[in-house]
Amino acid sequence: MGERLLVIGGDAGGMAAASGARRARPDLEIVVFEKGVRTSYAACGIPFHVGGEVPDVESLVARSPETFRTRQDIDVRLRHEAVAIDLDARTVQARDLENDVTVTLGFDLLMYGTGARPVRPDWPGVDLPHVHFAHTLADAGRLATVAAETRGRPVAVVGGGYIGIEIAEAFVQRGAEVTLFAKASQLLTNLDADMAALVGAAAERVGVDVRLDEGVTGIEPGRVVTQKGTYPAEVVVLGMGVMPNGELAAASGLATGVRGSVVVDDHQQAAAGVYSAGDCCQSIHRVTGRPTWIALGTVANKQARVAGTNLGGGDATFPGVLGTAITKLCDTEIARTGLTEAEAEASGLDAVATVAEASTRAHYFPGNGPITVKLVHERDSRRLLGGQIVGAPGAGKRIDTIATALWAGLTVDDLVNLDLAYAPPFSPVWDPVNSAARQAR
């Protein structure tokens, strides 16, 4: 009898790890319990299907269960929801939702990749048929169908994070009258308030009615009720963030940390022979050195590659995260990495922030637009702590320069003379990142 790897969760974290283990160990038996009907889909693409830019929802599926079975000999069992892990007996119990029976399977190696789930408020009316999430491909399909009919009609988006912003954009593209409600006093709470204000202004410019400091309290047919009033809403989309599916791990005795995510070491190992990766597990923030929880596809895939290598008998380590992220709202690009000024201060660091206004291209080049770059550094050491960018097309991916500098532990002064690429269609002669660093002098 060979060894068996049992994988809980068939999305990015679980399946990328399973694939990695398979490459290294053709002998391993690999079984996956996935409670849904899909594997490895691009949840990040959902808003763009809703908005109509990505017309085919099936294109969001990176690899089907059938492909995993036939090409990689991975036994994917759909509609199987893991309900208990016994770490001593080395077994997992799963509910076969199709046949309504419980199955128990032993494992030698376990991969815990349960991901995250959307926050679901307990408001009255949250189960009404016009209330939607944007988390699964089933959500995506339903929402796209609904969105196509919303031209000129009132739509409420609840939540000011990435999903809220992207869903608002999707409905703007469908011609809906979008109101966005955020409980916080700014959009995108992982930006500083000054940068988030630029995003708010961009949202208003494209016609989104942004209502900050306005928590929703309930939903009624055709409308949304908030702390401040009642608003017509034929469609309501909830994008209030996600939380890690760490409960099953915690119940089995695995340690959990930030927001209940699974604690792993730098090999993505949660316990002997038990690995985890993706939205369900904790990371180490490279700037603070402290645990953090960041649910992003990039992090999930990178962690899963590490877990897969180790499950396959190799030796890989995951070096931590910076919390780099990017999104857009029509023609406004938004990106961040490392710590915001507020986060740095909350971490007890003596932080200095500088903000530079620049342009994305040479001033005379067509398509040139504004870009605002905020850099945060530590006062005495001058070590870079983070960066934020809001600007015109071409602005956002410049965050990678700052992320790479952060990764390497550069100071803000190192960025002044950094030899970045210039030609008039791409940049002013001083790249905006250089300019922001000059300002920090």
Next chain:
Amino acid sequence: MGERLLVIGGDAGGMAAASGARRARPDLEIVVFEKGVRTSYAACGIPFHVGGEVPDVESLVARSPETFRTRQDIDVRLRHEAVAIDLDARTVQARDLENDVTVTLGFDLLMYGTGARPVRPDWPGVDLPHVHFAHTLADAGRLATVAAETRGRPVAVVGGGYIGIEIAEAFVQRGAEVTLFAKASQLLTNLDADMAALVGAAAERVGVDVRLDEGVTGIEPGRVVTQKGTYPAEVVVLGMGVMPNGELAAASGLATGVRGSVVVDDHQQAAAGVYSAGDCCQSIHRVTGRPTWIALGTVANKQARVAGTNLGGGDATFPGVLGTAITKLCDTEIARTGLTEAEAEASGLDAVATVAEASTRAHYFPGNGPITVKLVHERDSRRLLGGQIVGAPGAGKRIDTIATALWAGLTVDDLVNLDLAYAPPFSPVWDPVNSAARQAR
């Protein structure tokens, strides 16, 4: 009597240094000898004026002589060509071309910013009226006028470097029938041959007839003569590179180095009280640690800032260059930084190269296109040595990630898990730079 700073050359190197010195020292008398009729213009923008994308040639002027005079009290003397420097007597002789007299002026501080000049071959026919350069704004104006009339007509571009590529693009946009002649066996000799081949293919795709290994030997009215044949050409543009204007410095006794460029220390100082910056002076390559000569606007401006600070009594150092550069040919973006595989080998380094094919955006996202990333690293230390990118819109500025990693001395393995920004409109979940680094494993 206060001190006098004398500046030779009124373009980026000279004027940015003059401005920096002025900010620090309002008391300084600053005189500039500029042999032309312009100050601080964006030579890099010329091809885009020729192609019609930048209709107003005056928009390429960053700051006029009049502005320098009135806003910064900098005495710009146009049509004054410096002809001799006496470092012992602390004087410069200049020819006043307007009045055909020679003037001599003393200095306490000297800034040498003479820039570079285009290579001018001694072929028969090079002075014919249909032969053009693309170096000065006067060239730009003439060439744009000519270009506007070239729809369907044969145009020859001589030279396969950045200027050649960009001028070829300009005439393609004007609808001309463009033939590009390069003496080398590839375009862009500062790329490796495999990456340059992608550029050649892109040029052919947009209709440029690329003739490699085919040096021009002469020009006749209405045609170009090469080693291999005779071709019709109603317009001939020479873009055969530039060379540093180091002769005046050398004649005065200043040391010159690579290609005759002025040798400076890390303060941009060429001799006591004598500074230099820009296309006329040498740099240190951060990867090899050796002298190099790179004529680029970014480098010129950064060096000039350092020179200006020091001329003003401050203490700034220039940390060297990576040779980062970017250009485009219609929808193909081309960028490079550090050493190519060939350069690394020529430097005696044991280099390994890996090439990854990826895509600029999520595979399902509209506007997604191909990107090829080549990384070069040192075999044993695994230190990154350089990178090259050719790809669809959005590809090129990713070179900045590689440049920042090079700047910080990261290994190619550091790039695997580097936390770069991902969202479907911007990148696949593994950024192409991550993917290239994975391949190097």
